[in-house]
Amino acid sequence: MAVDPLIELRDVNKHYGKLHVLQDIDLTVGRGEVVVVIGPSGSGKSTLCRAINRLEPVESGTITLDGQPLPEEGKALARLRAEVGMVFQSFNLFAHKTVLANVSLGQIKVRKRGREEADKRSRELLERVGLLAHAEKYPAQLSGGQQQRVAIARALAMDPKVMLFDEPTSALDPEMINEVLEVMQQLARDGMTMVVVTHEMGFARSAANRVVFMADGRIVEDRPPEEFFTAPESDRAKDFLSKILKH
Amino acid sequence: MNVLTDNFSLYGKGLLGTVELTVYASLLALVVGFLMASFRVAPVGSLRVFGTVWVTVLRNTPLTLLFFAVLLGLPRFGVVLPFQLFAVLALGCYTSAFICEAVRSGINTVPTGQGEAARSLGMTFGQTLGAIVLPQAFRSVIPPVGSTLIALAKNSAIAGSFSVTELLGTYKTLNELGYSIIWTFIWIAVGYLIVTLTISAVFNVLEKRWGVPR
Numbered sequence: 001m002a003v004d005p006l007i008e009l010r011d012v013n014k015h016y017g018k019l020h021v022l023q024d025i026d027l028t029v030g031r032g033e034v035v036v037v038i039g040p041s042g043s044g045k046s047t048l049c050r051a052i053n054r055l056e057p058v059e060s061g062t063i064t065l066d067g068q069p070l071p072e073e074g075k076a077l078a079r080l081r082a083e084v085g086m087v088f089q090s091f092n093l094f095a096h097k098t099v100l101a102n103v104s105l106g107q108i109k110v111r112k113r114g115r116e117e118a119d120k121r122s123r124e125l126l127e128r129v130g131l132l133a134h135a136e137k138y139p140a141q142l143s144g145g146q147q148q149r150v151a152i153a154r155a156l157a158m159d160p161k162v163m164l165f166d167e168p169t170s171a172l173d174p175e176m177i178n179e180v181l182e183v184m185q186q187l188a189r190d191g192m193t194m195v196v197v198t199h200e201m202g203f204a205r206s207a208a209n210r211v212v213f214m215a216d217g218r219i220v221e222d223r224p225p226e227e228f229f230t231a232p233e234s235d236r237a238k239d240f241l242s243k244i245l246k247h
Numbered sequence: 248m249n250v251l252t253d254n255f256s257l258y259g260k261g262l263l264g265t266v267e268l269t270v271y272a273s274l275l276a277l278v279v280g281f282l283m284a285s286f287r288v289a290p291v292g293s294l295r296v297f298g299t300v301w302v303t304v305l306r307n308t309p310l311t312l313l314f315f316a317v318l319l320g321l322p323r324f325g326v327v328l329p330f331q332l333f334a335v336l337a338l339g340c341y342t343s344a345f346i347c348e349a350v351r352s353g354i355n356t357v358p359t360g361q362g363e364a365a366r367s368l369g370m371t372f373g374q375t376l377g378a379i380v381l382p383q384a385f386r387s388v389i390p391p392v393g394s395t396l397i398a399l400a401k402n403s404a405i406a407g408s409f410s411v412t413e414l415l416g417t418y419k420t421l422n423e424l425g426y427s428i429i430w431t432f433i434w435i436a437v438g439y440l441i442v443t444l445t446i447s448a449v450f451n452v453l454e455k456r457w458g459v460p461r
Contacts, residue, residue, distance in 0.1 A: 055363055073290050075371060082369025092360035096383050106368035109378060151364075158368060 004031045006162055006193050007052060012061030014047060021047050022058065023217040029162070034194045036204040036225070039214035040240055045197045046089075048214065049166045052195065053084045066161060082110050085155030089167040091147040093139035093154070099126065100135040103154045111158065118157075125153040129183050145176025149183055162193040169200055201244065205229060213237045250426040251434045257417055262438045264412035268334055268403040269442060273396050275339030280346025281381070287351055290372055298347065305344035310402055313337050318409050334406035342399045349391040353384035386457050393450030397443045414438045 007029040014022040021044045029035050037045045050056040052063060054070050054077060063070045065084065071077045093102050103122035107113045113121070126132045129149040131142075139147055148168055155163060165184065169177045181203050188194060188207040198204065204211055204225050211228040213221040215236045221228060229245075232238050251258060286298030305313070317337040318330065328336075357380050365375040407416030414435055421431045 053367055055367060078366070078369045078371045080369075081367055084367070086364075086367035088360060088364065090358075090360050092358075092364035094361060094364070094379055105378065106370065109374050110369040154364075154368070 005029070006031045006033075006066055007195070008062075008064045009048075009051075010062045012051065012058050012063060014051065014056065014058045019217075021217050022051065025061070025219060027212065027219065027222070029193060029195060032191045032193055033209045034188045034192075034196065034207055035210050035212055036208040037195065037197045037212045037214060038199065038201070038204060038240075039220075043214040044217040045214045046166050049164050049195060049197045052162075052164055053081050053086055055086075078110070082106070082158050083161045085158060085160035085163040087148070087151050087155055087163065087165045087168045089170050091139070091144070091151045091171070093147055093150055095139055098136055098138055099131065099142070099150050102139065102150060103157050106154065107157050122153070122157060125156055126150070129153050130179075143176060144172045145179045148172065148176075148180045152180075152183055152187075156187075162195065163187065165194065165196040165198065167197050167199070169198065199244070201229070213240070215240070250421060250430045254417075254421060254424075254426075257420060258414075258434060258438065260412055261414040261417040261435075262441070264331075264416075265400070265403055265414040265438065265442060268331070268338060268406055268411070268413055269396075269400045269446075271335045272338035272342065272399055272403065275335060276342035276346050276396070276399060277392075279340065279343035281350055283343060283347040284350035284354060285376055287347065288354055288376070302344045302347050305341050306348070308341070310337070310341050311405055311408075313341050314405055314409055330409055330411050331406075334403070334409065334411045338399060338403060338406070341402070342395060345395045345398075346392060349388050349395060350381075350384060352391070353386075353388035354380055356387045357383045389450055389454045389457065393446060393453075396450075397446050400442045400446060401439060 005028045007027070009025050009027040012022050012025040013020070023044075025048060027035075027048075037048060039045050047056050051058050052065070054063075065080060068080065071080060093099075094105065097105065100119060100122055103125060104115065104118040107118035107121060108115060111118075123132060123135065126135055129152060131146055131149055131153070134142060134146065134150075139150070142150065152163075152168075168184070169180050172180065177200070181200060184194070184196070184203065185207050196203070196208070208225045211221070211223060211225045212219055213228065213232075213234075213236075220234050220236050221232065228237070229241065232241055283298045283301050286294040287302070289295055289298075308316075314334070314337045318333045321328075321333065361379050361383065362375050365379040370378070403413055404415040407413045418428075418431050418435060422428060
């Protein structure tokens with residue numbers, strides 16, 4: 001497959017104490033590709049996602065973003081992080097700022113846009129995720145699904161090259177999951193490069209170009225979703241799928 | 248009873264001295280305390296070490312000893328300043344160690360996800376701390392910082408022993424003049440109450456305005 005690689009991980013290793021949480025990880029994500037990472041809990045998929053923007057430093061191996069190796073701490077790392085949008089399981093909206101200020105803050109502080117320009121862009125994005133009416137509220141006044149959509153708008157406001165989603169729907173009530181998934185589906189259709197850690201198999205089937213299955217810190221399978229879900233190769237994946245697809 | 252009315256200007260000078268020491272030393276303690284708290288959570292190792300040493304040394308030194316060190320020690324190295332300024336330095340630096348720890352405990356109450364979200368947007372350490380973490384930490388540190396500054400106001404009495412004009416020191420003069428020691432001290436206590444209750448009131452207002460999480 002002739003892809004234009006945007007994210008490349010080579011021989012990445014990391015331990016938490018004795019737990020070898022990432023073992024010799026090799027992964028390439030092409031521009032415009034949607035890669036869904038699934039696997040049992042504790043398999044290292046969140047750590048993998050967080051390693052890509054160095055929220056989790058790795059011990060060995062290289063991670064490159066758009067051809068640039070990930071820098072150590074400091075200004076260079078901050079600049080690179082601005083190119084990588086991140087959406088967290090627990091939303092992490094800034095609790096002391098309004099919805100609008102949440103979306104504008106990064107644009108003002110990092111992209112150095114003026115407040116008016118930033119707010120204009122923020123309103124466009126809030127409109128896109130269907131929350132413009134809530135712009136002046138504080139995060140605690142919104143439902144979980146609404147907060148997560150604001151968090152997506154906040155990440156998009158930086159005009160990132162890639163979006164990372166770390167279990168974006170795991171903390172949501174079932175009825176709110178779809179409103180978030182719809183926003184993500186739309187992003188995928190618009191051609192955004194995405195790495196999505198999730199348990200939503202429906203989303204993996206419909207939006208992903210590739211499914212990466214992780215277990216015990218290793219990438220066990222890396223295949224198109226139809227192949228993976230209909231004919232998993234490894235026993236580990238068969239076991240996992242039989243447990244979650246039973247119902 | 249007439250010890251106050253007879254010596255109003257002496258009391259007034261003493262009270263003013265205490266207020267000045269308290270205000271200047273508080274400002275110094277707050278600035279240095281916030282700075283040291285930032286150092287202690289910084290990603291740069293040498294800054295963290297500096298902050299830790301600063302807190303450990305100052306918090307564990309008796310204040311009187313610190314006054315001796317500053318007032319008698321610094322002149323030996325050619326640093327000669329008015330005694331009042333020395334007193335502000337000693338009090339402010341001493342209290343900054345306690346402010347630092349109060350602020351740091353406030354920083355620890357802010358969920359780590361807040362800082363992670365800020366960093367993932369590409370904000371630098373300074374921006375993350377200044378725009379996201381400290382404003383949220385500030386709310387929970389208002390009460391302990393208030394207590395620390397009240398302690399500072401009372402600690403300023405030590406400066407009186409180093410010939411700085413302040414409230415407690417007035418008792419020496421009044422005692423020599425033969426006034427009742429009890430009433431002398433009652434009025435001195437009232438003076439301290441004015442200062443400390445004012446600090447309490449200011450921090451109550453701050454807490455009402457900023458302390459309530461939304």
